[in-house]
Amino acid sequence: xxxxxxxxxxxxxxxxxxxxxxxxxxxxxxxxxxxxxxxxxxxxxxxxxxxxxxxxxxxxxxxxxxxxxxxxxxxxxxxxxxxxxxxxxxxxxxxxxxxxxxxxxxxxxxxxxxxxxxxxxxxxxxxxxxxxxxxxxxxxxxxxxxxxxxxxxxxxxxxxxxxxxxxxxxxxxxxxxxxxxxxxxxxxxxxxxxxxxxxxxxxxxxxxxxxxxxxxxxxxxxxxxxxxxxxxxxxxxxxxxxxxxxxxxxxxxxxxxxxxxxxxxxxxxxxxxxxxxxxxxxxxxxxxxxxxxxxxxxxxxxxxxxxxxxxxxxxxxxxxxxxxxxxxxxxxxxxxxxxxxxxxxxxxxxx
Amino acid sequence: xxxxxxxxxxxxxxxxxxxxxxxxxxxxxxxxxxxxxxxxxxxxxxxxxxxxxxxxxxxxxxxxxxxxxxxxxxxxxxxxxxxxxxxxxxxxxxxxxxxxxxxxxxxxxxxxxxxxxxxxxxxxxxxxxxxxxxxxxxxxxxxxxxxxxxxxxxxxxxxxxxxxxxxxxxxxxxxxxxxxxxxxxxxxxxxxxxxxxxxxxxxxxxxxxxxxxxxxxxxxxxxxxxxxxxxxxxxxxxxxxxxxxxxxxxxxxxxxxxxxxxxxxxxxxxxxxxxxxxxxxxxxxxxxxxxxxxxxxxxxxxxxxxxxxxxxxxxxxxxxxxxxxxxxxxxxxxxxxxxxxx
Numbered sequence: 001x002x003x004x005x006x007x008x009x010x011x012x013x014x015x016x017x018x019x020x021x022x023x024x025x026x027x028x029x030x031x032x033x034x035x036x037x038x039x040x041x042x043x044x045x046x047x048x049x050x051x052x053x054x055x056x057x058x059x060x061x062x063x064x065x066x067x068x069x070x071x072x073x074x075x076x077x078x079x080x081x082x083x084x085x086x087x088x089x090x091x092x093x094x095x096x097x098x099x100x101x102x103x104x105x106x107x108x109x110x111x112x113x114x115x116x117x118x119x120x121x122x123x124x125x126x127x128x129x130x131x132x133x134x135x136x137x138x139x140x141x142x143x144x145x146x147x148x149x150x151x152x153x154x155x156x157x158x159x160x161x162x163x164x165x166x167x168x169x170x171x172x173x174x175x176x177x178x179x180x181x182x183x184x185x186x187x188x189x190x191x192x193x194x195x196x197x198x199x200x201x202x203x204x205x206x207x208x209x210x211x212x213x214x215x216x217x218x219x220x221x222x223x224x225x226x227x228x229x230x231x232x233x234x235x236x237x238x239x240x241x242x243x244x245x246x247x248x249x250x251x252x253x254x255x256x257x258x259x260x261x262x263x264x265x266x267x268x269x270x271x272x273x274x275x276x277x278x279x280x281x282x283x284x285x286x287x288x289x290x291x292x293x294x295x296x297x298x299x300x301x302x303x304x305x306x307x308x309x310x311x312x313x314x315x316x317x318x319x320x321x322x323x324x325x326x327x328x329x330x331x332x333x334x335x336x337x338x339x340x341x342x343x344x345x346x347x348x349x350x351x
Numbered sequence: 352x353x354x355x356x357x358x359x360x361x362x363x364x365x366x367x368x369x370x371x372x373x374x375x376x377x378x379x380x381x382x383x384x385x386x387x388x389x390x391x392x393x394x395x396x397x398x399x400x401x402x403x404x405x406x407x408x409x410x411x412x413x414x415x416x417x418x419x420x421x422x423x424x425x426x427x428x429x430x431x432x433x434x435x436x437x438x439x440x441x442x443x444x445x446x447x448x449x450x451x452x453x454x455x456x457x458x459x460x461x462x463x464x465x466x467x468x469x470x471x472x473x474x475x476x477x478x479x480x481x482x483x484x485x486x487x488x489x490x491x492x493x494x495x496x497x498x499x500x501x502x503x504x505x506x507x508x509x510x511x512x513x514x515x516x517x518x519x520x521x522x523x524x525x526x527x528x529x530x531x532x533x534x535x536x537x538x539x540x541x542x543x544x545x546x547x548x549x550x551x552x553x554x555x556x557x558x559x560x561x562x563x564x565x566x567x568x569x570x571x572x573x574x575x576x577x578x579x580x581x582x583x584x585x586x587x588x589x590x591x592x593x594x595x596x597x598x599x600x601x602x603x604x605x606x607x608x609x610x611x612x613x614x615x616x617x618x619x620x621x622x623x624x625x626x627x628x629x630x631x632x633x634x635x636x637x638x639x640x641x642x643x644x645x646x647x648x649x650x651x652x653x654x655x656x657x658x659x660x661x662x663x664x665x666x667x668x669x670x671x672x673x674x675x676x677x678x679x680x681x682x683x684x685x686x687x688x689x690x691x692x693x
Contacts, residue, residue: 018509023521030525165679169671171623173630173646177653177660185654186437192654289516293627297650307517308631311524323521326514 001342008338012331017067019327020320024063027319034108034314053108055316066320069103076100087114105317109310115321118306123325124205126291126302128197129225131205132218133287133294136226137233142276144230145237150264152242160234167231172290175224176297183220190220193299221298225290229283236279240272247271270344277340284333288326384684391680397673405467412461414448417638420456425656427451435657451658453648459659462640463666469629469641470622470670472552473559477621478614480560485567486610490598492568493575504572507565515562519624522561523633526554550639555625563617570613574606608685615678619671626667642667 035041035049050056054065073090076098080091089102104115140163148160184192196217197207207214244250245268253263295304303322310318385391404411426445432438445452450459492503526546534540546553578584579602587597626643628634635641642663649659 015509026521026525030528032528165672165675169619169675170668171626171671173623173626173643174664174668177646177650177657177664180653181435181657181661185657186435285514289514293630296631308520311520319521323514323517326517330514 001339005335005339008335012335013071015331016071016324016327020067020070020324021063023320023323024066027314027316028059030314032314034316036314053106066105069105070324071102073099073101074103084112084114087116089116089119104321107315107318109313109315109318115317118303118318119321119325122301122303122306124199124201124207125195125197125300126295126304127205128207128218129221129291129294129300129302130287132222133226133229133290134284136222137229137283137287139230140227141230141233142237145234146241146264146269148234149238149241149245157238160238164231164235164238167228167234171228172224172293172297175227176221176294179220179224180298190216195298195300195302217300221294221300224297225287225294228290229287232279232283233276236276237272240275241268244268244272274341274344277337277344281330281334281337285330288329381681381684385680388680388683390676391684394673394676394678394680397669398677401467401670401673402471404464405471408461408464408468412458412464414458414461416457416461416465416640418457420452423448423452423456425452425454425652425659426456427656427658431658435661438656438658441655450662451656453645453659454652454656457638459645459662462645463642463663466640466642466645466663466666467670469550469552469635469639470625470667473555473621473625474618474670474674476556477559477563478618480556481563481567481617482610482614484560484564486571486603488564489568489571490575490602493572494579494594494598494602496576500572504569507568510562510565515565516624516627518562519558519628520631520633523554523558523628526557527633547636551634551636552639555628555634558628559621559624563621566617567610567613570609571606574609575602578602578605612678612682612685615674615681618674618678622667622671622674 033050033055034053035046041049047056054062057065074088077096079093079098080086080088080100084106085103087103087106088100089104090100092099102116104119106114107118110118144160144163148157151157180192183189194217196209196214198209198213200208202208245264250263250267253267291302292304292307294300295302296308306318307322309315310322385395423445426443426448427438428446428448428451429444431451432442432444448458448460450463453459453462488503488507492500529539529543542553584597584601587601592600625634625641626646629641629643630647632644632647634643637644645663646660646667649656649661649663653660
């Protein structure tokens with residue numbers, strides 16, 4: 001297991017490097033730069049700006065220094081400054097030595113902020129939305145799938161599978177406007193747009209005001225985003241559970257007189273969770289990218305706006321930062337999924 | 352599915368029937384099962400209806416989808432104010448527009464009709480591209496195995512880690528802004544002209560095609576790996592059939608079922624990808640109507656004029672429902688063992 005994790009971590013670094021390389025290449029291949037305007041800036045201004053942000057250097061040098069600034073931990077004795085060029089995500093002081101890591105650089109568009117500032121202010125909000133949606137997906141999807149399988153061909157089954165088809169057929173951009181109008185405008189149950197989380201965030205993303213103030217904003221977007229995923233989970237849970245309850249060991253458990261509840265919970269459910277855990281990786285990816293639309297739809301000040309506008313603005317550091325961040329999320333999620341397998345199914349060995 | 356070929360040979364041979372007829376009957380069986388499935392029939396009929404509406408859009412739509420009648424901005428017919436009662440106090444009524452007009456006075460009904468063309472084009476071309484690339488890639492990988500397979504699959508693994516929607520967004524941003532900078536006479540210029548002629552659809556296809564083949568390649572590889580060990584493939588090798596012939600005549604027909612099913616179930620995904628791209632402004636070029644672009648246009652005024660957003664959203668949802676119903680039905684029909692899975 002240990003060796004497997006080390007190997008996967010190395011592989012992760014390779015993936016991140018490839019992703020950063022492709023993004024960097026594509027980004028610079030797009031015509032126009034961060035300082036092109038409708039009305040062209042004076043050549044001298046552009047030259048100074050390029051020099052300041054090191055855009056006048058050779059592309060490979062820019063790439064290498066970017067990777068150096070972001071990936072390689074810096075160990076120095078100089079304390080952090082307030083310079084925008086010098087904003088690291090991790091600043092740990094051990095004795096007189098500073099351990100500093102992940103400098104994504106300054107944003108070209110919002111001059112007074114760094115990419116790390118954007119991460120610090122806006123990422124927690126996207127994380128709150130994503131987490132709520134994931135919770136909703138699991139809380140609705142899992143019980144519905146189990147119910148549908150245990151009461152196959154009853155009303156519950158049809159209800160569950162009806163919702164499953166509904167969930168996969170109605171994406172956020174459909175559900176979003178309908179929710180906003182029905183529950184926000186017509187019924188006035190929830191505020192149609194906005195976000196109510198208040199900093200400081202506990203553990204980096206949990207709002208300090210968990211309560212109605214927070215949930216009245218969060219409920220609609222989270223359901224709109226999570227419903228599709230809950231459908232996927234419900235279908236898969238039902239399908240695997242139906243297969244599992246026909247296995248021999250379930251018959252054995254019944255034969256030795258275990259109560260039905262114990263059979264389902266201890267034997268059937270645990271073993272049907274493996275495919276469900278598999279799907280959590282891709283599901284997480286869908287939720288992460290889904291947060292973009294949801295945020296635009298419900299006017300939530302998360303990362304979505306920055307990602308879309310950074311590309312049109314050629315805000316190189318923001319593009320690189322957001323894509324790398326999401327890539328890291330996805331690979332880490334997949335790694336966690338693989339590790340969870342091993343716990344759920346001891347037959348799976350990774351050496 | 353896997354044993355179809357050898358069985359059809361023995362039965363076909365002893366019954367004195369031509370081989371082709373026996374193979375056809377498998378699909379005929381599947382079709383029989385499909386038309387007994389009410390949801391699938393409903394989905395299929397809806398799709399046919401949507402296709403007809405898209406094809407005959409010029410005959411059905413009374414008004415043009417691009418002419419802006421500024422005096423008719425945001426007007427609604429009377430029935431809309433009954434469905435969306437919040438609009439009553441301020442709505443300007445004009446029954447000339449069956450579903451109302453948008454913020455620059457274009458007929459919503461004809462825009463939704465023409466919007467079906469974009470979604471349908473994506474629904475049919477998307478799977479085609481992903482099938483062609485994915486099947487070729489996956490079958491080479493699976494058929495030759497060993498190191499070729501290893502390298503090819505590692506490449507897919509790495510691409511898989513790349514968040515595909517972000518990749519499409521980046522590629523489209525690249526295409527869309529490169530268009531204006533290329534010199535006439537180059538191949539890239541021809542492509543950009545093609546894209547312009549298609550209202551921006553071409554690069555959406557490219558974007559979808561660039562990422563969608565990965566799943567298909569993995570699936571094909573897995574299927575090919577299991578089929579190529581079968582006796583009938585060995586038999587074909589012994590009588591000296593070429594690799595290409597074995598691939599196309601013996602392996603591909605046997606793995607077609609799962610591929611078709613997976614692709615059909617992927618269609619709603621392509622449709623929503625296009626809608627999403629148009630929603631964030633990287634999709635079709637205005638004034639080409641796309642449901643995603645209409646949702647995005649209307650979203651800013653959803654509190655005042657919900658019909659401009661919710662109606663195209665409903666059109667999108669109905670289309671996706673139809674393809675999901677049909678996909679589910681196809682899966683059950685082509686492989687009854689898979690009923691209720693995936």
